[in-house]
Amino acid sequence: MSERNAQPGIRHKLAERLFHWVMAAAVIVLLATALLPILGIRFGWVPIHWTTGVVLSAAVLFHIFRAVFVNRLADMVPGPTDLREAGRVVLGRPTNDLRPAKYDAFQKGFHTAAAVTVLALVATGLTMLYKIDTSFWRRDPAVLSDATWGYIYVIHGAASLVLLFLVILHIYFAILPEHRAFLRAMIAGRGPGLARGDKH
């Protein structure tokens, strides 16, 4: 395992596991509070949505700090070897001669897509806090023009649709028997050190 401060046999440290499950819970609450009212289930969704959004934003900041200063960011950044791996898997060709890696091409690809989507949601969501009154601040929608608010709503809504797609796929791939070891590692920590080059 190439991760900094790696512990033998531990794939995901406690901090990373906590982040993952806090993010998972937050994303489920955020999607439910955003989409259920659209489907006709009416309730006071705004306070739950924005407070959970703030929790997700704090969790994402924590994760970025850990990724840059504690773990190895490079482990998760897709590169040419990942493109080769993805191509070979799709064509049904062997990948065992490729450089071993903690995360395989598909894990890195999913993470990149999720990162871009969640960062777009966090940035637009935090901006939208200007539109609501809370105990901490007064609403001030005049900070942006109506046209700019329109673009912010479009980015937030489109990113939420992409996130829904990613969440469904993530749950499906996580529960496949051949990926069970990675799911167990995200719960208990112990798991395969490598996703590519050391097939369990």
Add this chain to the structure above:
Amino acid sequence: MQLLRYTQDVFGRKMLVGVNWDLLWIPVAAAGVLIALHLILRLRRRPG
């Protein structure tokens, strides 16, 4: 099908308000198609 939703401001001008939520089925259907394709590939490549 419209991709975006618009309303009119107090001056009657067209104002963008977000994505069209009638598109909500698309990510669900897209994920379903991808999962089905993966299951088919997985079954075909299963040894034995």
